[in-house]
Amino acid sequence: MSGSILKRILIGKPLKTSALGEQKLNKLKALAILSSDALSSVAYGTEQILLVLAGIGFLAYWYSIPIAIGVLVLLVALILSYRQIIYAYPRGGGAYIVSKNNLGENAGLIAGGSLLVDYILTVAVSVSAGTDAITSAFPVLHEHNVIIACLFVVLITILNLRGVTESASILAYPVYLFVIALAVLIGTGLWKIATGDVGSVEHTPIGTAVPGLSIFLLLKAFSSGCSALTGVEAISNAVPNFKEPSAKNAVRTLTMMGIILGVLFTGITLLAYWYGISPKADETVVSQIASEVFGRSGVYYFIQVTTALILVLAANTGFAAFPLLAVNLAVDKYMPRIFTIRGDRLGYSNGIVTLGAASILLIFLFKGNTEMLIPLYAVGVFIPFTLSQSGMIKKWFTERPKNWKWKMSINLAGAIITLTVLLILFTTKFSQVWSVLIFLPIIVFIFHRIKGHYEDVAKQLRMDENHKAEKPEGNIVILPVAGITKVVDNSLAYAESIGQTIIAVYVAFDRESEKRMEEKWQAYRPDIRLVTIHSQYRSLVRPLRRFIDVIEEKGAENHNSVTVIIPQFITKKSWHNILHNQSSLLLKAHLLYRRNVIVTTVPFRFEK
Incomplete structure (x- = not known):
């Protein structure tokens, strides 16, 4: 099966540019594809708080409630702030554009770089956490965590290469199933609490004194719980993916995400506290809560499967936002221009593939350990959080539009908290x-x-009034030959059409072949000069380079251009290439960066 056929099977047929409008997202699909990261953090946000409090002891678990309230306050501040960012910058770019436009170039690059790394971490953390959820339900798979996680990344990469709309259509179902599953879990758990049907679970009463507890540990627990807010900024980066009116739809999606995230995070934290759940190395907090509420029943496995799915698919938020952020950076010439090119399915495929490869590398380096990745993950998102809020403060203060004081106070609160x-x-x-x-x-x-490179290139390419291309007085053509064949004859005919002076060059590895070639050439084309070079060390490229150096120097003195014609035959089937040496490609690679040498390839195609 050829590569092109396999590509069509995996990715699908190419889409016309005119179909770009069909790739825009409505609110329901956007909520699924752009909020999956934030919503999935419910599965590990509470656990991160409890992991810190567990270092003090069971008595400290009641502090998870006030810590959760603090996280909710921050969530509200971020939602209100990013609503303003979306309206102010409807073309997307989020923290990068806001910081660059208001705080300067370096602030924007710090925000952009942080988010790029954060989206890579998003994929690695989400997929690793999803794999943990699967192995919690099926412990026999625990030793294969890294391989399972990498396979998930490959799968999501392929889904995104198929296009934004298609991936959103597929991924919407697991996201909404997860929301339903957790709503059922929280509702049932709270009902059992309200009716007193929670068994003999012991939990520390709120307000209990905890010896040895310090402000430092509480702050550490709070910062760990803030990992539940990662992904909130993704919608502001991907506003161009929304259907018109894009800004209005993005704001509504952001609000819906904030409400759902707040309810689910609060519910899971409350249940974990009431049921006295302690974090375990081999079982997640959500798994323990579901086991307490439903036992190891079908509902439990439904919750685990949907939790695992959204944790894995939360990586899709990174795949939706990373390519668009890379486009913004590439348009401003801070990243390679290949990131601005749309693929066959109208997605920015180079960004998608880059993100997938980087995430797999990260999973291997950290061996799929989410606890090691989450702190980096949180820092990576709170840096642009802070910069974007600060940038908006400066924007409102400088421009002073209607209600600017109220708008600035919202961003000021967000900036202080973040x-x-x-x-x-x-x-x-x-x-x-x-x-x-x-x-x-x-x-x-x-x-x-x-x-800097792009600016140097633009400066060198820019036409000016004094520029005038120097016309060479003649063209010296060098034609490396390996024998007298149709390939050489074909190349020689082309050389005669473009050059005044033609020199054929033959590299011999022994004196006998050198003499035979001179005799054959004399009989074949005595009118064309042949230069034979004896290579004692059987090197083909090095003697040719030295000869071309000499001709190039003489050509420069006489204002002549030097053209090297490289004959190359093209096999009918691609696998035939491995049966032939690639000396023409090696020579071309060595000559490519010569300042005064023109390299031309003359193909000779085989018919069978």
Whole structure:
């Protein structure tokens, strides 16, 4: 099966550019594809809080309630702030555009670089967490976590290469099934609490004194719980993916996501506290709650399967937002231009493939350990959170539109809270997040180098009044030959059509073949000069390069151009290539960067 046929089977037939409008998302599909990351964090947000409190002991678990309230306050502030960002910047770009336009180039690049890394972490964390949920229900698979996670990434990558609308249509069902499953779990759990039918579970009463508990640990638990807010910014980055009116639909989707996220996170945290759930290495908190409420029944497995699905598919938020952010950076010349090219299915396929490959690498490096990845994940998103809020404060203060004081106060509250969380993360988890201080400057440096290159290229390509191309007085054509064949004859005919001076060059590995070639050439084309070079070390490319160097130097002195014609035969079937040496390709690669040498390939196609 050829590669093109396999590509069509996996990705589908190419779409016309005119079909781009059909690839826009309505609110229900957008909620599924762009909110899956934020909604999925319900599955591990509460667990991250309990993991910190577990270091104090069972008595400290009641603090999960006030910590959850703090997370909800931050959620409200972020939703209100990002509503304003969407209306102010309806073309997408989110924190990158806001920071760049209002705080300067480097602030924008820090926000953009943080989000790019964060989306890679989104995929790695989500898929790893989904794999953990599967192995919690089926412990026999636990040792295969990394392989299972990588296969999921490949699957989601292929889905996204098929197009935004198609992937959204498929992924919407698991997302809404997860919301239904958790709603059933929370509703049933609260009903049992209300009716007193919760067995003899013991939980620490709210307000119980906990010896040894410090503000530092509470702040660490709060910062861990803030991992439930990752993904909130994705909608602001992907506004162009919405159907018109795109900004209005994006804001409504953001609001729906905030309400659902708040209800689910609150419900799971309350149930975990009331049922006295403690985090375990081999079973998630949601799995324990479901087991307590329903036992190991069909409903339990339904909850586990949907939880695993949304955790895996939450990676799709990264696949939806990463390519669009990469496009914004590439348009501004901070990333390679290949990221601006739409693929066969009208998606930005280069960004999708890059994200998939980087995520797989990360899963291998961290061995699928989500607990190790989540702190980096949270820092990666709270940096652009803080920068975007600060950028909006400056925007409102500078432009002073109608109701600017109210708008600025919302972003000011958001900036203060997100900066506080960011400082807490760095203070309490520095040993886990210190690498951010190294790789972010490196990323910004790379962005500047890429833009510097594009600016240099533009400067060199730009026409000016004094520019006049120098016309060579003659063309010296060098034709490497391996014998007297149809390939050489074909190339020689072309050489005579473009050159005034033609030199055939033959590299011999022994004196006998050198002499035979000279005799054959004399009989074949005595009118064309043949230069034979004896290569004592059986090297083909190096002697040719030295000869071309000499001709190039002489050509420059006499204002002649030098053209190297490389004969190359084209096999009928691609696998035939492995049966032939690739000396023509090697020579072309060595000559490609010569300043004053033109390299031309003359193909000779085989019929069988």
